[in-house]
Amino acid sequence: xxxxxxxxxxxxxxxxxxxxxxxxxxxxxxxxxxxxxxxxxxxxxxxxxxxxxxxxxxxxxxxxxxxxxxxxxxxxxxxxxxxxxxxxxxxxxxxxxxxxxxxxxxxxxxxxxxxxxxxxxxxxxxxxxxxxxxxxxxxxxxxxxxxxxxxxxxxxxxxxxxxxxxxxxxxxxxxxxxxxxxxxxxxxxxxxxxxxxxxxxxxxxxxxxxxxxxxxxxxxxxxxxxxxxxxxxxxxxxxxxxxxxxxxxxxxxxxxxxxxxxxxxxxxxxxxxxxxxxxxxxxxxxxxxxxxxxxxxxxxxxxxxxxxxxxxxxxxxxxxxxxxxx
Amino acid sequence: xxxxxxxxxxxxxxxxxxxxxxxxxxxxxxxxxxxxxxxxxxxxxxxxxxxxxxxxxxxxxxxxxxxxxxxxxxxxxxxxxxxxxxxxxxxxxxxxxxxxxxxxxxxxxxxxxxxxxxxxxxxxxxxxxxxxxxxxxxxxxxxxxxxxxxxxxxxxxxxxxxxxxxxxxxxxxxxxxxxxxxxxxxxxxxxxxxxxxxxxxxxxxxxxxxxxxxxxxxxxxxxxxxxxxxxxxxxxxxxxxxxxxxxxxxxxxxxxxxxxxxxxxxxxxxxxxxxxxxxxxxxxxxxxxxxxxxxxxxxxxxxxxxxxxxxxxxxxx
Numbered sequence: 026x027x028x029x030x031x032x033x034x035x036x037x038x039x040x041x042x043x044x045x046x047x048x049x050x051x052x053x054x055x056x057x058x059x060x061x062x063x064x065x066x067x068x069x070x071x072x073x074x075x076x077x078x079x080x081x082x083x084x085x086x087x088x089x090x091x092x093x094x095x096x097x098x099x100x101x102x103x104x105x106x107x108x109x110x111x112x113x114x115x116x117x118x119x120x121x122x123x124x125x126x127x128x129x130x131x132x133x134x135x136x137x138x139x140x141x142x143x144x145x146x147x148x149x150x151x152x153x154x155x156x157x158x159x160x161x162x163x164x165x166x167x168x169x170x171x172x173x174x175x176x177x178x179x180x181x182x183x184x185x186x187x188x189x190x191x192x193x194x195x196x197x198x199x200x201x202x203x204x205x206x207x208x209x210x211x212x213x214x215x216x217x218x219x220x221x222x223x224x225x226x227x228x229x230x231x232x233x234x235x236x237x238x239x240x241x242x243x244x245x246x247x248x249x250x251x252x253x254x255x256x257x258x259x260x261x262x263x264x265x266x267x268x269x270x271x272x273x274x275x276x277x278x279x280x281x282x283x284x285x286x287x288x289x290x291x292x293x294x295x296x297x298x299x300x301x302x303x304x305x306x307x308x309x310x311x312x313x314x315x316x317x318x319x320x321x322x323x324x325x326x327x328x329x330x331x332x333x334x335x336x337x338x339x340x341x342x343x344x345x346x347x348x349x350x351x
Numbered sequence: 352x353x354x355x356x357x358x359x360x361x362x363x364x365x366x367x368x369x370x371x372x373x374x375x376x377x378x379x380x381x382x383x384x385x386x387x388x389x390x391x392x393x394x395x396x397x398x399x400x401x402x403x404x405x406x407x408x409x410x411x412x413x414x415x416x417x418x419x420x421x422x423x424x425x426x427x428x429x430x431x432x433x434x435x436x437x438x439x440x441x442x443x444x445x446x447x448x449x450x451x452x453x454x455x456x457x458x459x460x461x462x463x464x465x466x467x468x469x470x471x472x473x474x475x476x477x478x479x480x481x482x483x484x485x486x487x488x489x490x491x492x493x494x495x496x497x498x499x500x501x502x503x504x505x506x507x508x509x510x511x512x513x514x515x516x517x518x519x520x521x522x523x524x525x526x527x528x529x530x531x532x533x534x535x536x537x538x539x540x541x542x543x544x545x546x547x548x549x550x551x552x553x554x555x556x557x558x559x560x561x562x563x564x565x566x567x568x569x570x571x572x573x574x575x576x577x578x579x580x581x582x583x584x585x586x587x588x589x590x591x592x593x594x595x596x597x598x599x600x601x602x603x604x605x606x607x608x609x610x611x612x613x614x615x616x617x618x619x620x621x622x623x624x625x626x627x628x629x630x631x632x633x634x635x636x637x638x639x640x641x642x643x644x645x646x647x648x649x650x651x652x653x654x655x656x657x658x659x660x661x662x663x664x665x666x667x668x
Contacts, residue, residue, distance in 0.1 A: 092472075139654060144662040146611045148416075152598050153653040160646030167643070267594065274418075274476055287470045319491040323484025330477040333469055349468055350550040350559075 038284015039296035045282065045332065046303035053306050056313040063188050070190040071182055071258055073305040075100075077196055077298045078251035079272055080279035081204065082133075082244030084297035087280055089240045090220040090289025091140060091147040095155035096248045097273030099132045101264050102162040103252025108171030108262025111253070118174045126249045132158055133245015137238040155273070162264035169263035178257035192254065196298070199250060203243060204294045212239050220289025279304045282332055304329075362608025365660040366623035373627065377634045384634070391516065397629035398522035399584065400599055401622065403577035405529050406457075406570030407600045408621045412533075413563060414546045414613025415471035417570045419460055420600060421593030422482035427453045427575025428499075428582035428592060429486055435500035442500050449579040450572050456482055457571020461564035471567075490590060498587045507583030518580055525573065530618045542566060546613030602653055603628045605661065627656075 033040075053069075054061045079096050086093040103125050110121035132154070139150045185191050207213040215236035218226040226233055256262060283300025285292025307328045311321050343349060377384035403420060410417040417423075431449030434441045456478055463474035499507075509517045533539035541562045544552035553559045577596070582588045607624030609616025631652060635645040 143654070143658050144665070145654070145657050146605075146661075146663065148611055149601065149605045149657060149661070150654065152601060153650040153657070156598070156646045156650030156653070158650075160643045160648075160650065163643035163646060167641075267591065270594070274479075277472065278476060281473050287472060319488050320484075322480065322487045326477060326480035326482075326484040330481055333473045333477050334463070334467060347550055347553070350548075350553060 036293075038286075038292050039299065040284075042283040042296045042299035042303060046299045046306065049303050049306040049310065053310055053313055058313070063184060063190075067184055067190040069306070069309070070193045070196075072309075073302045074192040074196045075251050075255055075258075076272065076275055076279060076301040076305055078199070078247045078254065079276040080283065080297040080301035081199075081294040082247035082251075083276040083280050084283065084285045084292060084294040085207070085216070085240045085247075086147070086244045087285055087287060088220045088289055088292060089216045089237050090223070091237065091240070092277070092287075093133075093136060093151050093241065093244050094148060094273055095132070095136060095151040095158055096244060096276050097269035097271070098155040098158040098162065099129055099245055099248035100252045100255065100272055101266075101269040102132065102158045102165075103129045103249040104255045104259075105162040105166040105171070105262040105264050107253050107256035108173060109165055111173045111177070111256065113174075118177055121174075122177075122253065125253050126246060129249015129252060130242050130246040133242040133248070134238070136245065137241030140241065141234050141237050155269075159264065159266060159269060162269075166262045166264050169261055171262040173256045173260050175260070178260065181254070182257050195254075199247070200295065200298070203247070207239070207243065208293070212236050216240050217290055220286075220291075222290075275304060276301075278329055278333075282329075360608055360617060360620065362660045363617060363620040363623060366607055366620055366627060366656075369656055369659075370623055370627050370630065373630050373634065377630070377637075380634070380638060384637075391514065391519075393626075393629055393633055394519050395516040396633070397625050398516075398518040399577050399581050400596065400603060400629060401522040401625045402525050402580060403574050403596050404600045404603045404621055404625050405525050405618075406573030408604045408607075408609055408616065408618065409529070409542060409566045410471065410570045411601075411604050411609055411611060412542050412546045412613055412616055413566055414549075415464060415563070415567075416601070416611075417457075417460065417475050417567065417574070418472060418597065419456060419475040419479035419482065419571070420574045420597045422479045422486065423453050423456045423571050423574040424578035424581070424593035424596055425486055425588070425590065426456065426482050427578030428588035429490065429578075430575075431503060431579045432499055432582055432588045433489075435503065442502055445500050445503055446506065446576075446579055450575050453571040453573075453575020453578070454568050455571070456575075457568040458564065460571065461567030464567060465560040465563035486590065499582045499585075503579060503583040504586055505583070507580045518584065521576075521580060525576070526618060526622065533618060538562065538565070543614055546610075546615070548614075599628050599632075606653065606656055608660070 054065065057065055059065055079100060083093060083096055106128050107121065107125045110124050111118055112121065136151055136154055139145055139154065140147045143150065181191050181195065183191055185194055212232065212235055215226065215231045215233065218229070218231045219233045219236050223233060279301035280297045281287065281300070282303055283292065283296035283298065285297055308321065308325050311324050374384060383389050403424060407417055407420065427449040430452040431445040434448040435445040459478050460475050463469045464471045505517065506521065507518050511517050511520065533542065541552060541557045544555065544557060545559050545562060549559050578593065581592060603624035604621050605611055605624070606627055607616065607620030607622070609620060631649065635648055640648065
């Protein structure tokens with residue numbers, strides 16, 4: 026196979042996610058009553074980046090063939106924490122932001138440590154740690170409240186040069202600073218190898234533990250960035266259980282839409298980001314068609330069901346029935 | 352004796368020991384924890400989780416998972432309440448209709464998993480949101496009848512046998528059926544076989560796709576039945592009633608020694624897991640620990656117990 030075709034096959038998931046997003050985006054903007062304007066884009070991107078950060082973290086963990094069901098709760102915890110510490114003098118604000126991100130990373134590191142050294146299945150382990158993180162969030166904010174430095178918040182949720190939404194710029198920056206180095210490092214390759222076949226990776230002397238630990242910790246950090254941004258948008262902190270678990274489930278849905286294999290070893294965080302953007306646009310699509318908001322959950326569900334069923338066409342091409350069970 | 356030793360499962364035994372330790376800790380706090388009344392009450396509360404966990408356990412034994420439990424449960428509750436508003440016939444068919452709606456969702460899940468080969472986590476997530484959408488639409492457009500019929504209330508809170516709540520009997524019946532299914536039928540064998548390696552089960556002549564479809568249908572049915580019982584217990588159906596059951600159901604199955612990777616586990620363990628979760632929640636609320644403390648203790652205890660007996664093997668080639 027030629028180099029470029031190989032590369033294309035590798036990027037197919039990401040490309041599909043981008044295509045779905047592009048179609049949704051165009052449909053959305055063509056039908057939006059206010060038309061294609063900087064304001065509309067800003068609102069859209071502000072809503073979508075939250076999920077994009079979580080989906081990116083989830084993708085990192087899923088690539089190592091794990092799963093993190095606590096991302097939504099880390100998101101809630103860092104939201105509550107940020108609403109308490111990101112206030113006061115500029116130094117305090119800076120310190121608060123660092124503390125919030127560190128808390129997110131610490132949650133992820135704890136998940137990683139339990140999965141690696143405790144040898145528990147990630148699906149149950151992160152359900153349990155999720156309960157702990159939600160408890161901590163409740164301890165910080167028993168009732169919704171708190172505040173955040175509004176200058177920083179407005180700066181990061183506004184627009185650059187009057188056109189580009191700052192939140193999208195931050196998202197791109199995070200991709201450049203976190204994802205690209207990870208993908209190109211030995212640890213990143215180890216993460217893919219671990220996801221493909223842990224036993225083979227082990228035999229080849231690949232640093233499995235380091236790869237998993239970095240993946241979980243980074244997922245926590247990204248959830249922390251998401252939580253910080255949530256605080257910037259809402260100016261408050263709230264420990265909402267329903268919202269936390271919804272974000273966890275949405276992050277998995279985005280990852281799947283983004284072409285990341287749930288078995289691990291395939292896909293990219295960029296795909297997951299486009300998956301998240303597409304998922305958010307789907308959710309908003311109904312508003313521009315001026316339908317009853319009551320239809321929104323059903324519409325979102327049906328589109329999600331159709332999107333995941335698309336993957337089933339692969340089974341029609343199977344030549345050997347045993348490949349069903351691969 | 353030899354037979355007993357061979358069947359002895361350390362995970363199930365540890366789960367039961369944890370159960371006794373939990374009761375002991377509770378009884379140190381208040382002697383009420385050992386009273387028959389309290390224990391029967393706990394058994395009744397546990398039966399809702401127990402019914403829901405039965406189907407969940409079957410899917411986990413396959414190496415799959417059913418994340419559509421929350422809204423399948425709500426669908427069961429709401430549909431049975433809706434059916435009960437159609438006069439006498441409705442009253443009679445309230446429970447079967449609720450369960451049937453759950454089975455329908457389960458069949459959709461099973462079709463996606465077995466025939467379309469989509470990972471269970473994704474299919475069930477999607478059907479869950481479709482079910483949610485339907486229920487939001489149904490209960491939002493106009494206000495439907497949402498209170499349970501007297502018959503359903505009797506099923507959940509009545510006493511057909513003095514001293515033994517009907518809900519517990521329902522759980523016992525479903526539990527006995529599950530044990531029979533797993534231990535005495537080829538269907539049960541096939542479930543364990545598929546959980547260990549679906550490829551091999553297929554090559555051994557098992558119609559694996561049909562088994563997977565059936566298991567998801569059963570799982571949808573039990574989730575919906577738990578919803579019906581819960582509606583009878585609370586005497587009405589509410590939108591978010593299922594949210595509190597998904598994670599405890601998975602936790603109960605796993606704490607009971609069933610491998611989340613499938614193929615290994617016994618129903619006795621699931622019973623222990625359900626009791627563990629219910630007692631833990633009850634003791635934490637009796638001790639009047641604030642909500643945040645309860646969540647933290649809940650999570651820490653689950654991790655602690657899993658570290659005791661749920662650890663996986665070391666990575667080897």
